[in-house]
Amino acid sequence: MPFQRQRVVAVEDLSLTVEPGQVYGLLGPNGSGKSTTMKIVLGLVAPTSGTTEIFGCDSSHVSSREQVGFLPENPYFYKFLTGLETLEFFGKLCGLCGAALRARARELLALVRLEDAADRRIGGYSKGMLQRIGLAQALIQEPRLLVLDEPTAGVDPAGSREIRDLILAFKERGITVLLCSHLLEQVQEICDRVGILHRGKLIREGKLDDLISIENQTELILENASPPLLARIREAVAAGGARVVDERRPKQNLERFFLDVTRGKS
Amino acid sequence: MSDAPRSPRPRGFFLSRVNAIAANTLLELVRQKVFYFMLLFAAIAMGVALLASGMPFIEQFQVLKDAALGAMSIFSWLLVTLATAMILPKDIEDRTLYTMLAKPVSRFEYLLGKLAGVMLLLLVAMGLMGLFFAGALFIREHLAIAEALRDYGDGPDGQAAVAAIRQAAFTPTLLAALALIFTKSAICAALTLLLSTFATSWIFTVMISVVVYIIGHVQPVAREYWLEQSGEAPSMLLRAFLGFVSLIFPDFQLYNIIDEIVVGNAVPLSMFVQAFGLGLGYVLVYTIVGYLFFSSREL
Numbered sequence: 001m002p003f004q005r006q007r008v009v010a011v012e013d014l015s016l017t018v019e020p021g022q023v024y025g026l027l028g029p030n031g032s033g034k035s036t037t038m039k040i041v042l043g044l045v046a047p048t049s050g051t052t053e054i055f056g057c058d059s060s061h062v063s064s065r066e067q068v069g070f071l072p073e074n075p076y077f078y079k080f081l082t083g084l085e086t087l088e089f090f091g092k093l094c095g096l097c098g099a100a101l102r103a104r105a106r107e108l109l110a111l112v113r114l115e116d117a118a119d120r121r122i123g124g125y126s127k128g129m130l131q132r133i134g135l136a137q138a139l140i141q142e143p144r145l146l147v148l149d150e151p152t153a154g155v156d157p158a159g160s161r162e163i164r165d166l167i168l169a170f171k172e173r174g175i176t177v178l179l180c181s182h183l184l185e186q187v188q189e190i191c192d193r194v195g196i197l198h199r200g201k202l203i204r205e206g207k208l209d210d211l212i213s214i215e216n217q218t219e220l221i222l223e224n225a226s227p228p229l230l231a232r233i234r235e236a237v238a239a240g241g242a243r244v245v246d247e248r249r250p251k252q253n254l255e256r257f258f259l260d261v262t263r264g265k266s
Numbered sequence: 267m268s269d270a271p272r273s274p275r276p277r278g279f280f281l282s283r284v285n286a287i288a289a290n291t292l293l294e295l296v297r298q299k300v301f302y303f304m305l306l307f308a309a310i311a312m313g314v315a316l317l318a319s320g321m322p323f324i325e326q327f328q329v330l331k332d333a334a335l336g337a338m339s340i341f342s343w344l345l346v347t348l349a350t351a352m353i354l355p356k357d358i359e360d361r362t363l364y365t366m367l368a369k370p371v372s373r374f375e376y377l378l379g380k381l382a383g384v385m386l387l388l389l390v391a392m393g394l395m396g397l398f399f400a401g402a403l404f405i406r407e408h409l410a411i412a413e414a415l416r417d418y419g420d421g422p423d424g425q426a427a428v429a430a431i432r433q434a435a436f437t438p439t440l441l442a443a444l445a446l447i448f449t450k451s452a453i454c455a456a457l458t459l460l461l462s463t464f465a466t467s468w469i470f471t472v473m474i475s476v477v478v479y480i481i482g483h484v485q486p487v488a489r490e491y492w493l494e495q496s497g498e499a500p501s502m503l504l505r506a507f508l509g510f511v512s513l514i515f516p517d518f519q520l521y522n523i524i525d526e527i528v529v530g531n532a533v534p535l536s537m538f539v540q541a542f543g544l545g546l547g548y549v550l551v552y553t554i555v556g557y558l559f560f561s562s563r564e565l
Binding site (some may be wrong): 046063072074075093137164 | 282283285286289290293294297300310360361362364365366367369370371372564565
């Protein structure tokens with residue numbers, strides 16, 4: 001049919017539970033169904049079959065979103081609004097008003113370190129600032145669940161680390177986080193549990209440690225070990241019936257190195 | 267997400283959410299400097315006011331009212347059609363729609379807020395154009411009085427001319443004419459919003475909106491021709507088609523009573539009631555149908 005859109009199965013047989021207080025990472029290549037899953041959770045797309053619940057409330061009901069904060073991928077807000085006006089606008093949509101709303105907006109601007117840009121129009125914000133104001137608006141009504149779609153996409157390493165630290169702070173405050181990201185190193189740092197989607201199907205799911213740890217191997221990191229000591233350890237390993245798989249100097253990761261270098265210059 | 271108490275039902279924030287979206291829509295359009303085109307209207311009104319001399323006083327005011335109300339009608343229609351056509355596609359393209367609908371905001375509240383924002387914009391625009399129009403009338407009135415006093419002197423003839431000029435300048439029915447223009451533009455705004463709920467581009471929305479605007483103006487004439495003047499008895503199919511067209515497209519000819527107001531003819535109250543009632547009805551129906559499309563649209 002010339003005017004009929006082709007139907008595509010975006011997500012199939014998906015069943016997962018995110019426990020309160022968990023940081024859950026939804027992973028998968030482009031087009032695997034991550035964003036569609038998030039849209040279904042948020043009630044933006046209705047599933048052909050099946051249900052989703054947020055804290056026991058059907059997520060197709062508007063009321064379920066009272067508990068949810070959402071940061072879309074590459075968020076764009078109204079460019080004509082300032083940072084403060086943006087937060088106030090989204091606060092009003094959540095039923096906040098007056099002095100309480102203004103105080104909450106100021107508090108969040110401080111949290112995401114945008115106090116100095118509060119009265120600047122969003123149109124002049126950098127990518128990192130947009131992500132941070134996006135996080136702030138997602139938190140405006142103190143939600144219990146945060147849904148973050150690529151929260152650090154396109155952000156420089158320092159900004160990315162700031163966002164990661166914020167997510168860890170949310171976790172400490174008991175906020176449940178559902179995020180999807182292509183930055184697997186960051187996911188590994190912050191997520192308790194992950195699900196991997198591929199072509200719309202959940203192919204792996206579980207606690208991060210269980211999924212990536214190698215059961216029959218042990219990592220031992222030594223400091224100031226002399227060559228004779230290393231030789232004795234190798235002998236002991238061989239005598240115990242085990243095998244040294246790899247022996248190398250641990251390296252600082254590039255992100256840590258970059259941050260140290262750039263912080264020293266600034 | 268499980269193991270947590272059931273979230274409460276949404277509380278009565280309906281109006282506050284609609285208000286927030288409406289105010290934001292108005293602010294967006296104001297900061298996009300859409301009111302700059304008002305300067306063009308002001309130039310037209312003032313130009314006609316200053317140049318409409320050299321004809322009888324009554325005609326001077328008729329020309330001014332005709333030009334100003336005609337320009338107001340076109341400008342307000344252009345403003346609401348273009349502004350409304352871009353609202354929804356822009357929010358979808360920029361993903362601001364996702365962020366808003368991820369808050370406890372229903373699609374109906376969103377749509378209603380957007381429409382209310384455009385109506386506020388229309389109200390402000392009509393108010394500004396009304397002020398320019400009043401200013402132009404005031405200037406024309408004073409110029410005409412000065413001309414009359416120069417021609418007839420300060421005697422009884424001059425005073426009679428001045429009284430006639432004052433009577434011809436401002437008439438209360440002009441306010442009704444402004445309200446009719448507002449109503450007609452409000453129908454166009456609701457129609458454009460309805461179209462944008464299923465259209466895939468704002469250009470398509472504007473084009474169809476323009477077509478419907480034209481149909482709304484010509485359909486009563488076409489209907490009359492087919493039903494009464496074609497010389498043949500209309501078939502059932504033709505009658506059904508004409509009935510359908512007249513039902514879904516508003517009859518904009520009803521709003522031509524503005525022309526009667528311009529020439530100073532008395533207009534029965536029933537015609538005003540019919541025009542305003544029809545406008546309200548179409549705005550309601552278009553908004554509800556728009557919501558039905560929008561509520562099932564995949565974002």
